[in-house]
Amino acid sequence: MLREKLNEFYSVVFEKELIDEIIEVGKYKIIKENELLLDIGNNFQLIPLMLTGAIKISRETKKGDEIVLYFLERGDTCTISFANCLKNSKSKVRGVAEKESEVIFVPVSKLEEWMVKYKSWRGFVIESYNIRLNEMLDAIDTLAFMKMDERILKYLSDKVKIMRNPTLNTTHQEIAIDLNTSRVVISRLLKQLENEGKIKLFRNKIEVIDF
Amino acid sequence: MLREKLNEFYSVVFEKELIDEIIEVGKYKIIKENELLLDIGNNFQLIPLMLTGAIKISRETKKGDEIVLYFLERGDTCTISFANCLKNSKSKVRGVAEKESEVIFVPVSKLEEWMVKYKSWRGFVIESYNIRLNEMLDAIDTLAFMKMDERILKYLSDKVKIMRNPTLNTTHQEIAIDLNTSRVVISRLLKQLENEGKIKLFRNKIEVIDF
DNA sequence: TTAATTATATAACAATTGTTACACTAATAT
DNA sequence: ATATTAGTGTAACAATTGTTATATAATTAA
Incomplete structure (x- = not known):
């Protein structure tokens, strides 16, 4: 079952031997909605490979200021946690689950080991980093160049x-x-977006038109 | 001479064999001040390893909006160009040289090859990605949480x-x-920073106090 | 030397975003 | 059933950032 999920969702197809190893050492876990995958300051020694669901990755300063960076979905891994793992x-x-999510946790010791053994793992690690760097560039573009109303609409579309x-x-x-x-500020601009016909507002609910 | 520069500046010490290979296939080049190292849209097939100098890495949208992301210095490489190289x-x-910079260019084909052969290269690639991700997080914090006067002061300090x-x-x-x-906006806030005793303004010149 | 260009200063005003206050409704708890 | 809490709408105002316009000094070009 785990094998099927792995084959189904990982676009960079791992070698059969690698899949075997992942199944052998990986720990399958279900993260419930709103549950924490990892928190700031945590000492994380496991690399998460997402099978299903959605994880919201956000940043928070000591002062309590917070901002969402991006979302993880199936096939993704959290490269930022590579760093924490490797350097302890x-x-x-x-990372908070936006909905129930299935994750396989792999011990960080395998990161290096598999890089030597499996070409597909090297590809996966590099590709994961590149995807993450692009997500960060996207977040920077959003913050640097967009007004708040555009940011809200992008946030809603991404989430949809x-x-x-x-x-x-x-x-x-x-x-x-x-x-x-x-x-x-959000209420004001959401109302404006509703008047422009881009969304519909309800209590505890927002419908996005033409996302 | 190249060997000395490599040994001197690369904190993750490469194995002797790897240094030999870098010297063999790498192309040493001097980038003059204000010269382009790489431009948006370029099809870059060489990985730059910085020996000396400083490169300003910035982002520009189609509309012409621009923003500085971070600076590269000795020991750095441009992980973002890994992606361009690998996926063509x-x-x-x-990337523009802020001052004359020495760079070694390595063919992208070696990235994968050396990952299998050299532990120190694997470490360097992963470490480079992590440094870059942290720089990006830093840029995001700056954009998301700082006012313009703080951003200016940070920009000046970083550059100093x-x-x-x-x-x-x-x-x-x-x-x-x-x-x-x-x-x-910049003139207004620089004058304010000068009044606060944090900088001194001259024509074409800014002196940063207590950076 | 004079004219043109570049860099800086600053005022006045506009647009955007942030803050405080309060009203109203829906959902939940007692 | 009533009180409390949570979610939303909106006005009034403050702070920050962006824009336009104009003045002046330093530098460079003719």
């Missing part, structure tokens, strides 16, 4: 895609936290 | 460190471009 340092990001559902169960307050602004 | 895709960032000189030769216009704002 503390996580600089937080990752949740595979045009109707989001969320509150204005949650969006405000994720975009590091205030609830009033 | 176009560069998403620009990379240039190893408390007096910067730069104009308000250049800073405005690097921070994606207008010259008037």
Whole structure:
């Protein structure tokens, strides 16, 4: 069963021997909605490989300022946690399940070992880093070049895609936290977006049109 | 001579055999001040290893909006160009020499080959990615949580460190471009920072106090 | 030497975002 | 059933950032 899930979701197809090893040493776990995958300051010694679901990765400063970086979905891994694992340092990001997610955890010792043995693993590690760097570039573009109304719309669209559902169960307050602004600002601009016909607002619910 | 420079500057000490290979296939080049190392859209097939100098890495959108991401210095490589090299895709960032810089260019084919052969190269690649991800996180923090006056001061401090000189030769216009704002805003806030005793302003020159 | 260009300073105003306050409704708890 | 809490709407105002315009000094070109 685990084998099927691995074969199904990992686009860079691993060699059969590598799949065997992953199944042998990996720990399968279900992360419930709103459960923490990893928190800031954690000392994480396992590399997560996502099978299903969605994880929200965010950044928080000591002062409590917070901002969402990107979402992880099936086939993704959290390259940022490579660093923590390898250097035994503390996580600089937080990961919370947006919905129930299936994850395989692999001991960090395998990262290096498999790099020598498996070409597909080398490809996976490099590709994962590249995807993550591009996500970060995307986050930087958003912060540097977009106004708040555009940022909100992008946030909603991204979330609709990752949740595979045009109707989001969320509150204005949650969006405000994720975009590091205030609830009033979000309410104001959401209403404006509704007037422009881009979304529909309900209590605890937002429907995104033409995402 | 190349051997000495390599040994001197690369903190992750490469095995002797790897140094030999780098010297054999690498191309040594001097990049003059303001010269382009790589531009957006370029099809780059060489991995740059920095020996001396400083490269400013920035991002530009189609609309012409621009922003500085970070600076490269000795011991650094441009992991973002790994992606372009490997996937033969176009560069998403620009690199311009802030001062004359010495670089060794290595063919991308070696990236994979050396990962199998040399433990120190695997370490270097992973470490480079991690450094870059942290730089990106830093850039995100700056954009998401800092006001423009703080961003200016951080920009100046970073540049002072990379240039190893408390007096910067730069104009308000250049800073405005690097921070994606207008010259008037920069002049206004620089004057404020001068009044606070944090910098001293001259024509084409800014001295940073207590960086 | 004079004219043109470049760099800087600053005022006045516009647009965007942030803050405080309060009203109203829906959901939940007692 | 009533009280409490949570979510939303909106006005009024403050702070920050962006824009336009104009002045002046330093540098460079003719």
